[in-house]
Structure formats: C-alpha cells, structure tokens
Amino acid sequence: MLKNDIVDTIREKALWMRRRAFRMVFDAQLGHPGGDFSAIDIIATLYFGVMRYDPKKPEMAERDRFIMSKGHATGALYTALCAAGYYPEDWLTTYMQPKSMLNGHPNRNYLPGVETNTGPLGHGMPVALGIAIAGQLTSSDYRTFVLTGDGELQEGSNWEAAMTAGNRKLGKFTLIVDRNRLQQGMGTEETNGLDPLDDKFRAFGWDVEVVDGHDVVALLSALSEPAGGRSKPLCIIANTVKGKGVSFMENKASWHHGVPNAEQYNIAMEELV
Amino acid sequence: MAAPAQKQEGFYDCRDAWARTIEALAEEDPRIVAVVNDSVGSSKLGGFQKKFPDRLVNVGIAEQNMVGVGAGLANGGRIPFVSAASCFLTGRALEQLKADIAYAGFNVKLVGQSSGVAYGELGPTHHSIEDFAWLRPLDKITVVVPADSWETAEAVKWAAAHEGPVYIRLSRMPVPDLVVENRQFQPGKAEVVRKGSDVTLVACGTMVHLAVQAAADLQAEGISARVLNMATINPLDGAAIEKAASETGAIVTIEEANIHGGLGGAVAEHTAATLPVPVERMGFPGFVPTGSVEWLFDHFGLTAAGIARSARKAIGRKRA
Numbered sequence: 183m184l185k186n187d188i189v190d191t192i193r194e195k196a197l198w199m200r201r202r203a204f205r206m207v208f209d210a211q212l213g214h215p216g217g218d219f220s221a222i223d224i225i226a227t228l229y230f231g232v233m234r235y236d237p238k239k240p241e242m243a244e245r246d247r248f249i250m251s252k253g254h255a256t257g258a259l260y261t262a263l264c265a266a267g268y269y270p271e272d273w274l275t276t277y278m279q280p281k282s283m284l285n286g287h288p289n290r291n292y293l294p295g296v297e298t299n300t301g302p303l304g305h306g307m308p309v310a311l312g313i314a315i316a317g318q319l320t321s322s323d324y325r326t327f328v329l330t331g332d333g334e335l336q337e338g339s340n341w342e343a344a345m346t347a348g349n350r351k352l353g354k355f356t357l358i359v360d361r362n363r364l365q366q367g368m369g370t371e372e373t374n375g376l377d378p379l380d381d382k383f384r385a386f387g388w389d390v391e392v393v394d395g396h397d398v399v400a401l402l403s404a405l406s407e408p409a410g411g412r413s414k415p416l417c418i419i420a421n422t423v424k425g426k427g428v429s430f431m432e433n434k435a436s437w438h439h440g441v442p443n444a445e446q447y448n449i450a451m452e453e454l455v
Numbered sequence: 456m457a458a459p460a461q462k463q464e465g466f467y468d469c470r471d472a473w474a475r476t477i478e479a480l481a482e483e484d485p486r487i488v489a490v491v492n493d494s495v496g497s498s499k500l501g502g503f504q505k506k507f508p509d510r511l512v513n514v515g516i517a518e519q520n521m522v523g524v525g526a527g528l529a530n531g532g533r534i535p536f537v538s539a540a541s542c543f544l545t546g547r548a549l550e551q552l553k554a555d556i557a558y559a560g561f562n563v564k565l566v567g568q569s570s571g572v573a574y575g576e577l578g579p580t581h582h583s584i585e586d587f588a589w590l591r592p593l594d595k596i597t598v599v600v601p602a603d604s605w606e607t608a609e610a611v612k613w614a615a616a617h618e619g620p621v622y623i624r625l626s627r628m629p630v631p632d633l634v635v636e637n638r639q640f641q642p643g644k645a646e647v648v649r650k651g652s653d654v655t656l657v658a659c660g661t662m663v664h665l666a667v668q669a670a671a672d673l674q675a676e677g678i679s680a681r682v683l684n685m686a687t688i689n690p691l692d693g694a695a696i697e698k699a700a701s702e703t704g705a706i707v708t709i710e711e712a713n714i715h716g717g718l719g720g721a722v723a724e725h726t727a728a729t730l731p732v733p734v735e736r737m738g739f740p741g742f743v744p745t746g747s748v749e750w751l752f753d754h755f756g757l758t759a760a761g762i763a764r765s766a767r768k769a770i771g772r773k774r775a
C-alpha cells in the first residue's frame with residue numbers, strides 16, 4: 183500500500199473505532215471513553231500501519247505483540263481487534279453484558295488477539311518485557327509494543343521494567359505513553375508529576391521520541407523500525423488529548439469514566455465524522 | 456468506574472457514612488490524615504480534601520507506595536486512613552500490608568472501598584473477593600466489614616481510637632439500616648440480629664440484610680433461623696460460632712467474597728476444630744463471569760431465596 187493510502191486507512195479505522203466505542207459505552211452506560219479517545223489514533227496506527235499479525239492465527243509465534251496496559255480503555259482495544267478481524271462486530275454489542283467475553287477489562291482467555299489480562303495499572307510493561315526478552319532469547323524478529331497511560335507511570339512496576347529493558351538493550355521493545363496529562367481525578371502533574379518524562383527514560387537507557395499522538399504520519403514515522411534496527415528500547419511519548427474528537431469531552435477528567443446521555447451521544451456522533 | 460447501583464428508597468451507600476465520620480473525626484483530631492491513590496472521588500474524600508487540603512496525601516496511582524507511606528506517617532505520629540479501591544489496596548500492596556503494617560505493627564487504618572463485586576462489569580481484576588483470605592492470616596490486622604451506615608460510622612470511630620492496624624471493608628452497594636435493639640458496636644463480637652434455634656445464618660457486610668430477609672421467609676415455613684452479623688472477620692468470634700453450632704446444629708455463611716479462606720473458611724475451620732456441624736458456605740467459588748453486581752448476586756444465589764435454600768440444605772444435613 184502507498185503511504186498515503188495507509189494514512190487514509192488508519193484515519194478511517196480510527197474514526198470507526200471512536201464512533202463504535204462510544205456506542206458501546208452509551209449502550210452499556212459504563213466504560214472509560216476519555217482514555218479510549220486519547221489512545222485510538224495510536225492503536226489504529228499500530229494495527230493498520232505497523233504491526234504484523236494474522237487474525238486467523240492469533241497464536242502465530244512470529245506475530246508482533248501489542249499489550250494494552252491501560253486496560254480500562256476497552257472501547258479502544260475491543261474495536262481495534264474487531265476492525266483487525268479477530269472477531270465479528272456483533273460481539274461488540276455484548277460489551278459488559280452478563281457472561282460477555284467483553285468485560286470492562288480485557289481477558290485473553292475470552293478474546294483472540296488479547297495477549298494478557300490487564301486492568302490493574304502497571305502490569306503491561308513487565309509482561310511485555312518478558313515477551314521481548316523471549317524474543318531476544320530466541321533471536322525472533324517480532325516487535326513488542328506496550329501502551330500505558332501517563333498516570334499509570336506512577337506505578338513503580340513500570341520503572342522496574344524500564345530499568346531491565348534499558349539494561350538488556352531490548353531494541354525490539356517499544357513503549358508508547360498516552361500522554362494526555364490527565365488521570366482519574368485530575369491532572370498528572372498536580373497529582374504526582376512525571377515531567378521531564380523524556381529525560382527519565384533516557385536516563386534509564388532508552389531512545390525517546392516525542393510526537394503528537396493524534397498525528398498519524400508522525401506516529402507512523404516514530405513507530406517505523408530504522409534500517410539495521412535499534413540497540414535500545416524505544417519510548418514514544420505521544421502527546422494526546424483525553425476525550426479527543428468530541429468537543430465537550432476534550433481535556434475533561436470527568437470523562438475518564440463519564441458516560442453519555444442520549445443528547446450527548448447524538449452530539450458526539452455529529453462531531454465524529 | 457462502574458455507575459453506582461440504582462438508588463432505592465431506604466438504602467444507603469456506606470461510603471457516605473465513612474466520609475461524614477472521617478471529616479468529623481479529623482475536625483477534632485489533627486493527627487488524622489488520609490492517604491489515597493488517585494481515589495479521592497471513589498473514596499468520597501472530596502469534602503475532606505476541601506477542609507484539610509494538607510492532610511490528604513495523594514501519591515497517585517501507586518498502591519505499594521501508598522501503604523508504605525501510611526506506615527511511615529504512623530511512625531511520624533499521624534493516624535493515617537489509607538483509602539483506595541479494596542482490590543488494589545489489598546492485592547497490589549499485599550506485601551506492604553504483611554511486612555509494613557501487620558508485621559511492623561504500625562497504627563494504620565486501611566479502608567477498602569467498593570469491595571466484593573461492586574465493580575461487577577469491570578471484571579475480576581476489579582473485584583475484591585480474595586481480600587478476606589489474604590488478610591485473615593495477618594492476625595495483627597483487625598478486619599471489620601460493616602453491614603450498614605451506622606456500623607460504618609461506628610467502625611471508623613472505633614478504628615481511629617484503637618491503637619493498631621485495622622482494615623475496614625466497605626461496599627458501594629446501597630444497603631438498608633439494620634434494626635437491632637440497644638445497638639452497640641463491639642469489635643470482635645458477633646451481633647445477634649435475630650434469635651433462632653434451627654439454623655444460624657452468619658453473614659457480613661452487604662449480605663446481612665439479605666440474611667435477615669431470608670430468616671423472615673424461613674419463619675413463615677416454621678424454620679427458626681438465627682442471624683449473626685459477623686462484622687469482625689478477624690479475629691473471629693469463636694464463642695458465638697460454638698454457641699451457634701451447639702444450639703442450632705447447622706450454619707450457613709454468607710459473604711460477598713470468595714468462600715475459600717473467607718468468612719465461610721473461618722467458620723468451617725472453627726467448627727471443625729471445636730464442634731463439627733454442617734456448614735453451607737455461600738459466596739463466590741472463584742473468578743466470576745462478567746455481569747452487574749445485581750446479576751452476579753442472583754447468579755450465585757446471594758438473595759434471600761438463595762440463602763433460605765442453603766438454610767434448608769444445612770438443616771437437612773444435620774445428623775439424625
């Protein structure tokens with residue numbers, strides 16, 4: 183595919199994911215739409231522009247791995263896996279319903295394409311690290327991508343993993359931080375600040391790229407593997423907007439787990455075009 | 456996270472009683488501080504934060520740090536109430552609870568919010584049904600599970616005055632106020648909510664009012680069921696259990712928790728070691744499927760009808 187076509191495809195998928203995810207949240211009256219919307223362009227870029235996978239062979243040994251560490255953003259993850267062909271769209275209508283495979287946090291025993299169970303924050307990085315180490319041990323060429331929230335980085339487990347990844351020079355390991363600057367209750371910097379985040383990762387032995395997390399072209403470029411590969415793990419700090427795409431949701435902590443009423447849902451559908 | 460359960464007339468969210476009480480206590484005692492993990496809203500500590508901004512320590516999303524900080528604050532002469540969703544407070548920081556709180560013996564009050572399956576649809580990562588089994592062996596920590604708003608307020612007051620670690624386990628499921636004469640909060644003691652002689656229903660937290668209803672239903676069919684509110688799981692009121700075993704000959708335990716190692720486990724251990732009688736344990740057998748809290752209660756028989764069924768079964772198992 184030509185690059186322009188890829189960019190168009192990613193944007194198209196991302197738009198569909200936002201609309202579909204918001205429908206799921208509206209129907210269930212549950213979910214985390216703010217963090218879905220900050221992450222969707224990143225996840226769409228990974229699945230429709232970067233990663234190697236076959237939805238018919240979700241266990242394929244050489245697949246690239248994506249670990250959704252901010253497991254609460256299931257609207258983003260479940261729509262991505264659906265759009266990638268792991269399961270049909272009607273599964274999405276069961277979101278949060280009794281006995282559904284799609285509960286509020288992803289479960290690998292229920293859903294193909296989910297690499298590990300997440301929900302408690304700060305679990306994705308160590309598991310992803312183990313996957314990357316396995317790749318290093320077996321000289322595999324798959325890449326491992328993990329997406330965390332920024333508030334999530336307050337968990338110490340991330341830094342334990344970051345230290346190991348830096349020390350092991352895991353060039354096939356990529357962390358993307360959804361840097362929307364909000365966590366559950368308020369801003370990250372007024373809670374337990376992370377800045378300067380780039381310097382922190384550099385000090386841990388990582389390459390760092392800072393990009394606009396809604397700019398598909400910039401994301402594609404940051405996520406592409408340089409010729410000859412990397413000799414360090416890569417941290418992409420993706421500056422994003424929580425609630426991106428819907429005027430009344432953008433940058434509002436209340437939309438962390440806020441859910442829309444019918445009027446809000448309709449306005450959002452008019453804006454998401 | 457999940458939307459709070461539907462409002463029902465005469466049913467109250469115990470977190471409101473917790474918030475009112477801790478604010479009032481903090482007014483009187485400057486040593487009281489709150490420690491949270493980005494959980495001001497879910498802990499209902501917005502009012503506390505407004506009144507005492509300097510006395511609310513928000514460490515961010517970092518539960519191990521949060522519990523360690525609680526121990527340190529106690530060392531520094533503060534009375535910390537560490538408040539977070541109970542799944543993360545207990546699960547994530549278990550070793551801190553063991554080493555820094557129980558073993559080191561610091562005067563820290565742990566308040567587990569939205570416990571049990573209150574976050575039904577969010578799945579087992581967000582359920583806190585293993586916490587009894589995890590905390591029971593940490594015998595230095597008193598584990599209190601209030602059944603209603605009154606008991607919540609009393610437990611918080613008692614914990615603030617008590618020297619030693621306490622875990623108060625709250626729900627967000629609204630519950631009605633229990634009707635008990637001359638009520639007095641007695642930590643470590645079972646509360647007799649209803650007298651009875653054929654079977655004893657031992658419940659805690661959100662399950663107590665359902666047990667009371669089951670007992671009333673059983674009365675209609677001529678079965679006399681005693682109801683014990685076992686608000687303290689640890690230490691267990693062994694004397695009340697032995698009395699129940701000898702006087703009623705059959706026991707049903709009901710908890711919004713995993714039956715392995717929780718209230719049911721404690722009662723079964725105690726009866727087996729002292730006075731073996733049939734014990735029917737109600738709760739969850741392990742991780743539960745996706746579903747709302749109402750659906751889960753229904754699915755696992757945690758209803759008045761389900762409890763009555765277990766009571767009949769326990770009675771049927773008595774030796775002739």
Ligand SMILES: Cc1ncc(C[n+]2csc(CCOP(=O)(O)OP(=O)(O)O)c2C)c(N)n1
Nearest residue numbers: 217301302303331332333334364365366493
């Ligand atoms: C260990 C743990 N503690 C607390 C929570 C509750 N929680 C869910 S999402 C969230 C905020 C996450 O903020 P951030 O990582 O910035 O994610 P985003 O803003 O992208 O949604 C919190 C505190 C949790 N899921 N896990």
